[in-house]
Amino acid sequence: MSDFLWSLAWRDHRLDSACTDVQAGLLGAARLVLGETRGAWAFARRGYASAVLGSMAARTDLAEQWLKEEPKDPDALLLGARVAAVHAAAAYRKRHRRARDLLTQALDLAGRSALAWPDDPTPYVVTLGLARFECQDSEPSDALPELGGLPGPWRLVEQEIWPRDPFNRETGRHLLAYFGSKFEGAAPARVALSVAARSPAASPLRLLPLAALLEYPLEGKDAEAADLDQFQRINSLRKMVADLDEQLRTGAGIDGYTSRDDLQERRDRLVRALEKETLAAEAAPRVVRAAMTRDLVDLHAAWFTYRSGPEQEGATIADVSLLARGLQLGGEYSRAGAVLRYLLPYASAYPWKLDGDPGEVLRDAIAECSAESHLPVDLRAPAVRPTSPRAGPETAPPEPDQQ
Incomplete structure (x- = not known):
C-alpha cells in the first residue's frame, strides 16, 4: 500500500467532492465549486479547480452534456474549454x-467563455496554454524589457490576463511551457526569472526559476556558464591536457625522471577528470545554487514562519511540493522537512516524477531530510482519511500545469 495520498485537490474538500462526482459521472459538486469561484471572484481557485476538473472530465461526456443544458453558462463554457484543451493537447x-x-474547438469555447463573463482571466489562460502548439501572435514583451525582445504570446498575457489578474499563477506555468518548447538554451530560465521578479514575495510565481531549472536543464556551454567555479575548473583541466599534448608532441617533458608513458598516464587521468567535470556541468542546472536557495528560504518564511502554510487561494499542492524539493536540493533539510511534514500524507507526482518514480524519489527526499536535520518526517496518515478514491501517480489525471 502506498504511504501517500496522491491528490490534486489536496485540502480543498469541496474540490475533492467535485472530483469524486466527476469520476462517478455526476456534475453536482463541480457546478457548486465553479459557481463559488465566480461568486467570490476567486480567480486563483477558479483556474486551478477548472483545470483539475477538466482533466478528469476529459474522460467523460459530462462537459458536453452541461453545455447542451446551459450553452451560455460561464462555468459550463469554461469546463468545456478545459476539456477541449486537454483533447487538443493530447x-x-x-x-x-x-x-x-x-x-479550433478549444479556442472557440475559450472565446465564448470569455464573452460569457468578461472579467474572468481564466479563458485567456486556457488560450495561452494552447499557444505552444500554434501561436498566431508572437511579439516582444512591453512589461518585461529585460528579455531583450524575446518573441512570444505577450499580447495575450499583457492585454488580457495580467489586467484581470496581475499575478496569475497558471500564466507563469504556461509561459514556461511555451518558451521551453519553442526555444533552446536559457530562454525558459530568463522568462521565469523575469516573471518571478515582478511578482509579490509570497507568490507561487517565485517558484518559476526553480521549475525552469528542474524542467529545462541547460546543456553544453550554457551549463558551463551557469557555474563560474565549475567553468574555471573545466578550463583549467583543458589547459593542462593541452600542455601535456604539447609535451608529448615535442618531447619537452620527457627526461631521466619522466617517461612518455608517465606523461600519457597523467594525460589520461586528466581527460577522465575533464569528462567527469563536463558531465557534472551538464547536470549542474539541476543543482539549486546559493542565490536560488536564499530565495526559497525567503518564500518558506513568507508561507510558514508567520502562518501554518501558504494562503489557501495562492498555492497548489504541486507548488508546495516544489518548494520542498528545492529546499532539499539546496541543502536546507530542516526547512524542507517542515514543508514535507505539512504536506504529508498528501502528495503530488510533480516535481518528484522529474527524477524517476515519484513515490521512490519522495521517500528518498524524506529519508534525506530526516537524516540530515535529525527531525523525523512522519509518513503516517492522519486519523481521518478522505473518503474519495485516490489514484496513484501512474494512474492519476495529469497535473493541470503539465498536461
Missing part, C-alpha cells in the same frame, strides 16, 4: 490528424 502530442480541428 492530439498534438500524438500528431493526430484532427489536432487542428480540436485546437
Whole structure:
C-alpha cells in the first residue's frame, strides 16, 4: 500500500467532492465549486479547480452534456474549454490528424467563455496554454524589457490576463511551457526569472526559476556558464591536457625522471577528470545554487514562519511540493522537512516524477531530510482519511500545469 495520498485537490474538500462526482459521472459538486469561484471572484481557485476538473472530465461526456443544458453558462463554457484543451493537447502530442480541428474547438469555447463573463482571466489562460502548439501572435514583451525582445504570446498575457489578474499563477506555468518548447538554451530560465521578479514575495510565481531549472536543464556551454567555479575548473583541466599534448608532441617533458608513458598516464587521468567535470556541468542546472536557495528560504518564511502554510487561494499542492524539493536540493533539510511534514500524507507526482518514480524519489527526499536535520518526517496518515478514491501517480489525471 502506498504511504501517500496522491491528490490534486489536496485540502480543498469541496474540490475533492467535485472530483469524486466527476469520476462517478455526476456534475453536482463541480457546478457548486465553479459557481463559488465566480461568486467570490476567486480567480486563483477558479483556474486551478477548472483545470483539475477538466482533466478528469476529459474522460467523460459530462462537459458536453452541461453545455447542451446551459450553452451560455460561464462555468459550463469554461469546463468545456478545459476539456477541449486537454483533447487538443493530447492530439498534438500524438500528431493526430484532427489536432487542428480540436485546437479550433478549444479556442472557440475559450472565446465564448470569455464573452460569457468578461472579467474572468481564466479563458485567456486556457488560450495561452494552447499557444505552444500554434501561436498566431508572437511579439516582444512591453512589461518585461529585460528579455531583450524575446518573441512570444505577450499580447495575450499583457492585454488580457495580467489586467484581470496581475499575478496569475497558471500564466507563469504556461509561459514556461511555451518558451521551453519553442526555444533552446536559457530562454525558459530568463522568462521565469523575469516573471518571478515582478511578482509579490509570497507568490507561487517565485517558484518559476526553480521549475525552469528542474524542467529545462541547460546543456553544453550554457551549463558551463551557469557555474563560474565549475567553468574555471573545466578550463583549467583543458589547459593542462593541452600542455601535456604539447609535451608529448615535442618531447619537452620527457627526461631521466619522466617517461612518455608517465606523461600519457597523467594525460589520461586528466581527460577522465575533464569528462567527469563536463558531465557534472551538464547536470549542474539541476543543482539549486546559493542565490536560488536564499530565495526559497525567503518564500518558506513568507508561507510558514508567520502562518501554518501558504494562503489557501495562492498555492497548489504541486507548488508546495516544489518548494520542498528545492529546499532539499539546496541543502536546507530542516526547512524542507517542515514543508514535507505539512504536506504529508498528501502528495503530488510533480516535481518528484522529474527524477524517476515519484513515490521512490519522495521517500528518498524524506529519508534525506530526516537524516540530515535529525527531525523525523512522519509518513503516517492522519486519523481521518478522505473518503474519495485516490489514484496513484501512474494512474492519476495529469497535473493541470503539465498536461
